[in-house]
Amino acid sequence: MNGLSLGEKLFVQGGIAQDLRSDGRKRLTYRPIYVETGVIPQANGSARVRMGGTDVIASVKAEIGRPSPLQPNKGKVSIYVDCSPTAAPVFEGRGAEELSTELSVALQRCLLGGKSGAGAGIDLSSLIVVEGKVCWDLYIDGLVVSSDGNLLDALGAAIKAALSNTGIPRVHVAAEASGEDQPELDISDEEFLQFDTSEVPVIVTLTKVGRHYIVDATLDEESEMSSALSVSINRKGLICGLTKRGGAGLDPSVVLDMISVAKHVSEQLTDRLDSEISAAEAVEEE
Amino acid sequence: MAGGASATAPSTYSPSPNQKKKPPLFKDGDLDWVRPDGREFHQCRPAFFRTGAVNAAAGSAYAEFGNTKVIVSVFGPRESKKAMMYSDMGRLNCNVSYTTFATAVRGQVLDQKESSSMLHKALEGAIRLETFPKTTVDVFALVLESGGSDLPVVISCASLALADAGIMLYDLVTAVSVSCLGPNLVIDPISEEESYQDGSLMITCMPSRYEVTQLTITGEWSSARINEAMQLCLDACSKLGKVMRSCLKEAASASEES
Numbered sequence: 001m002n003g004l005s006l007g008e009k010l011f012v013q014g015g016i017a018q019d020l021r022s023d024g025r026k027r028l029t030y031r032p033i034y035v036e037t038g039v040i041p042q043a044n045g046s047a048r049v050r051m052g053g054t055d056v057i058a059s060v061k062a063e064i065g066r067p068s069p070l071q072p073n074k075g076k077v078s079i080y081v082d083c084s085p086t087a088a089p090v091f092e093g094r095g096a097e098e099l100s101t102e103l104s105v106a107l108q109r110c111l112l113g114g115k116s117g118a119g120a121g122i123d124l125s126s127l128i129v130v131e132g133k134v135c136w137d138l139y140i141d142g143l144v145v146s147s148d149g150n151l152l153d154a155l156g157a158a159i160k161a162a163l164s165n166t167g168i169p170r171v172h173v174a175a176e177a178s179g180e181d182q183p184e185l186d187i188s189d190e191e192f193l194q195f196d197t198s199e200v201p202v203i204v205t206l207t208k209v210g211r212h213y214i215v216d217a218t219l220d221e222e223s224e225m226s227s228a229l230s231v232s233i234n235r236k237g238l239i240c241g242l243t244k245r246g247g248a249g250l251d252p253s254v255v256l257d258m259i260s261v262a263k264h265v266s267e268q269l270t271d272r273l274d275s276e277i278s279a280a281e282a283v284e285e286e
Numbered sequence: 287m288a289g290g291a292s293a294t295a296p297s298t299y300s301p302s303p304n305q306k307k308k309p310p311l312f313k314d315g316d317l318d319w320v321r322p323d324g325r326e327f328h329q330c331r332p333a334f335f336r337t338g339a340v341n342a343a344a345g346s347a348y349a350e351f352g353n354t355k356v357i358v359s360v361f362g363p364r365e366s367k368k369a370m371m372y373s374d375m376g377r378l379n380c381n382v383s384y385t386t387f388a389t390a391v392r393g394q395v396l397d398q399k400e401s402s403s404m405l406h407k408a409l410e411g412a413i414r415l416e417t418f419p420k421t422t423v424d425v426f427a428l429v430l431e432s433g434g435s436d437l438p439v440v441i442s443c444a445s446l447a448l449a450d451a452g453i454m455l456y457d458l459v460t461a462v463s464v465s466c467l468g469p470n471l472v473i474d475p476i477s478e479e480e481s482y483q484d485g486s487l488m489i490t491c492m493p494s495r496y497e498v499t500q501l502t503i504t505g506e507w508s509s510a511r512i513n514e515a516m517q518l519c520l521d522a523c524s525k526l527g528k529v530m531r532s533c534l535k536e537a538a539s540a541s542e543e544s
Contacts (some may be wrong), residue, residue: 098403105400109504113485171341229501239512242503247411249497259509 004223012224016209023052024218028265030216033157035276037165038224038284045166047280048068049158051216053148058124058158059138060166064185065137069126071143075127075132075135079107079261081142081155088147106152107142110203110232110241111159121240122163129171130183136168149218152230156203163200165284166193201234201241202270213258222283229258296361299462299529300330301473301521322478323352330462330474330522335443335533345451352476353433359442360451363421376418380406380425382440385435388432390477401437404500408423408490410462411499411531414454418473423453434476441490450537457492458530459499460523464488464515468504473522487512489507489519493527496520 004012015021025031029050040046043059050056067074081103083096091099113120127136140162142155170191174184207217207228214221217228227246232239239259244250250258321327326420331352340346350356366377383403386392405427413423425448427440438461447457465475466485475483485505491498503512 043480102400105397105403109502113505180400234506237508239503239507239509240505242501244498244501245407245408247499249411249492249495249499250501251496252491252498252520255498255501256509256513256516263509 003173004220008220009224012220013210016212016214016221019212021214023218025216027212027214028261030269030272033272033276034285035157035161035273035280036283037161037277037280043162044168045162045164047158047161047165047277049154049161050175051150051154051157052218053146054150054154055144055146056151056154056158057143057145058155058162059135059143060159060162061139061141062092062168063137063139064129064171064187065135066134067135071124072132073128075126075137077122077124077127077138077140078110079140079142079159080104081107081145083147085144091144103142103144103152103155106230106241107155107159107203107244109243110152110156110201110230113240121160121197121234122195123199127168130173131186133173133182134173134185147219149220150205150216153203153205153216156201156232157273160197160200160202160273161280163195164197165281168195168197169193172224179282199234201232202266202273203230203232204266204269205230206252206258206262206265208246208248208258213261229262231256231262231266233257233263233270235270237263237267239263248273287427296525296529296532297334298330298332299522301328301518301525318543321472321476323476327472328518330526331476333526333529335446335530337446337512337533337537343451345426345445345447345449345453347443347447347450349439349446351430351433351435351439352379354436354439355430355433356427356439356443357430357434358425358427358440358447360423360444360447360453362423362451363418363453364424366420366422372420374416374419376415376420377415377422378406378410378413378415378425378514380409380427380444382427382429382437384429384432388429401440404437404502405444407443408459408500411497412445412459412492413448414456417454423448423451432477434462434478434480435474437461438474438488438490442526442530446533449534457497458527459461459490460493460526460530461488461490461500462519462522462526463538464518466507466511466515471511471518474519487515487519489516489523491520491523493524510539 036048039048043061048057072119083091085092111121161163170188172186206213207225226248232241308431334350336348339348340359346359441461465472487503490500
C-alpha cells in the first residue's frame with residue numbers, strides 16, 4: 001500500500017532495533033496527543049484527537065429506545081467506525097469496508113466488555129429510564145479524517161474523550177403507565193447527566209517489528225510489522241479486551257510479555273489522556 | 287510425529303489437570319453448580335472430524351463438537367478475480383455463514399462478517415501463500431448447528447479442510463476458547479454458558495510450532511488469569527491437534543487401501 005524502498009525499510013527497522021525511531025522517538029513513546037472536545041454541536045458529545053498525522057473524530061448520540069427483551073435492565077450501545085476517502089484514496093467506495101469492520105469490532109471488544117457486562121467501560125444499567133420499557137441507545141461513531149498509523153489507539157482515546165463530554169438529558173417520567181403502555185416522557189433540555197468515564201479503558205497497540213515492539217506506530221512503521229497486539233486496559237490495570245492483527249504467529253511467552261509492557265505503558269497514557277481531556281473541557285467552557 | 291504409535295485415535299482433547307490440585311471453585315458460593323451438560327470445568331466435548339465431506343470441493347471437512355456442527359469446503363487455488371491487482375502472493379478468501387435453523391431463534395442475526403474476518407486472520411499465518419501466486423483459495427464455512435464455541439470449531443475444521451485440499455501449510459491451526467463464569471474458567475463453552483459469561487478468551491495456535499496465530503479477549507481479566515487461561519487453551523490445542531492429525535492419517539490410509 002505505501003511503497004517503501006529497501007533502503008527506507010532497513011532504515012525504519014534499524015531505527016527500531018536501536019531504540020531511535022525515524023521521528024526521534026523511543027520505542028515506547030507516544031506522539032504528542034491533542035484533544036479537542038465538543039467539536040460537533042449536533043451530537044450529545046464529541047471529541048477530536050490528533051496524534052501526529054493521525055486525526056480522528058468521535059461523536060456520541062443518544063436516542064430514546066426500547067431495551068431488548070433479553071436484557072430489560074440495560075441500555076444499548078453501538079460503535080461504528082467510518083474511514084473517510086479524504087484520508088486515503090484506498091478508502092474510496094468499498095475499499096474501507098474491511099478496515100472499518102476491523103476497527104469497529106476491535107473497539108466493541110475493547111470497550112463494551114463481556115456478555116454479562118463485566119469489564120465494560122460504560123455502565124449499561126445507567127442508561128435505563130424505565131425498566132423493560134424505555135432506555136437510552138448510545139450511538140458512538142468514529143470517523144477517520146486522516147490516517148498515519150495507530151488508528152485504534154486514537155479512536156479509543158477519542159471515544160473516551162467524547163464520552164466524558166457527553167451529557168444525557170434528564171428524563172422525567174410523567175405518569176407511571178400501567179401494563180403494556182409506553183410511559184409518557186418529558187425530556188429536559190436544561191438538565192444533563194454526565195458520564196463517569198474513569199472506568200473507560202485506554203487502548204494500547206504494540207506493534208512488533210523484528211524482535212522489538214513499539215507503541216504508536218506510524219504508517220511507515222506499520223507496513224514493516226509482523227504482528228500487532230491491541231490491549232485495552234482500565235485504570236485498575238485489568239485487561240478489558242485484546243485483539244491481534246497481522247498474520248505472523250507469536251510465541252505464547254511473547255504474548256504475555258507484550259501484555260505486561262502494554263500494562264506499564266497504559267498507566268502513563270491514562271494519566272496523560274485524562275489531563276488532556278480535562279484541559280480540553282476547560283477550554284470549551286471558557 | 288506425536289501419537290503415531292497409538293492405534294486408537296483419541297476422541298477428546300481436554301487439557302491435563304493442573305499439577306497442583308486446586309480446591310473446586312463454585313459460582314457465587316453455589317455448591318451444586320455443574321455445567322449444563324455435566325462436564326467438568328476443564329473437560330472438553332468429544333471432538334469428531336471427517337475429511338472429504340463435499341465431493342465438488344478441492345478439500346472439505348466436517349466437524350462435530352457436541353451440538354456444534356460445522357462443514358467447511360475449500361475451493362482452489364483458482365484464478366483471482368479480474369479486478370484484483372497482480373500479486374506474487376496467493377490470496378485467501380474466507381466466508382462463514384450460518385444456516386437459518388442453526389440457532390434457537392430462526393435466522394437470528396449473528397455477525398457473520400466478524401466471524402469471516404476472524405477466520406481469515408486465524409488462518410493466514412499458517413498458509414504458505416507464496417506457493418500459489420496470482421491465485422485465490424476460497425474457504426467457505428457453514429455452521430449447520432450452533433451449539434457454542436462456534437468460531438473455534440470453524441477455525442479448526444477449516445484448517446483440516448485446507449490440509450485435505452493439499453494447500454501447503456506450516457502447521458494445522460487449532461482453536462479453543464474458555465469462558466469466564468464468576469471465579470471459574472470453563473473450557474469449550476456451550477451456547478448457554480456463553481450467554482452468561484463474564485468474559486471469554488479464544489486462542490488459535492499452531493501446536494507443533496507452538497505459535498499463537500490469533501488471540502482475542504473480552505471481559506475483565508487480570509494478567510495471572512490470562513496466563514492460566516492461555517496455558518489451559520494451549521494444552522487443549524495441542525491435544526486437539528493430535529485428534530485432527532489422526533483423522534488426516536486415517537483418511538490417507540483408507541484411500542491407500544482402496
